[in-house]
Amino acid sequence: VDPAWSIRGTVVRGYGRGSKELGIPTANLDAESLRGSLGEAVTGIYAGWASVGRSSEVYPMCMSVGFNPVFKNKQRVCEPWLLHEFDQDFYGEEIRLLVCAYLRPEADFVSVQALVDRIHEDAAITRRALQDPLFAALKGDAFLAPQE
C-alpha cells in the first residue's frame, strides 16, 4: 500500500481570517502547486507530516482541505497547521506535506470556541494516528528532506 499523498508548494499569505490570533496558524500554499497535487481530494481534515524550507526537521501537521472561500469556483485549497511553536513566520518558504490519514469531514460549529476545541482535538488525534508504525515510518521519507 501507498498510504501517503505528497504536496510541495510555497507558503503564501492566506485570507487573514485570524487563525493565528486563535493560536491556530494555518499555512496557505500557492495555487499553482495545489492544482497538480490536490486533484480530486475529498474535503475535510487530514493528518500527516510536514517540513519547511531548508530545514530537515519534520513536524506533525493537521490540515483542512476545502474550497477556496475567495473564488467561488471548484478550486480546492489546503491549510496545514504544523504542531510546533515556530520562532518566526515562514512566508515564501517551501513547504512539504506528506498526508497520511483522513480524520473527518468539514463541519459547522455553533461557536468559535467549539471550533477551536475541535481543532485541538484533531491535533491530539493527529499525534496519536502518526504513532501507527506505518505512518511513523513516513516521518523519514525522502520527500520531506530539503533538496540541495
Ligand code: ADP
Ligand atoms: P494567513 O491568513 O496568512 O494564512 P495565519 O494567521 O493563518 O495567516 O498564519 C499562518 C502563517 O503563520 C503561516 O503562513 C506561517 O508563516 C506562520 N506560522 C507560524 N507558525 C505556524 C504553524 N505552527 N503552522 C502553520 N503556520 C505557522
Ligand code: MG
Ligand atoms: Mg492561514
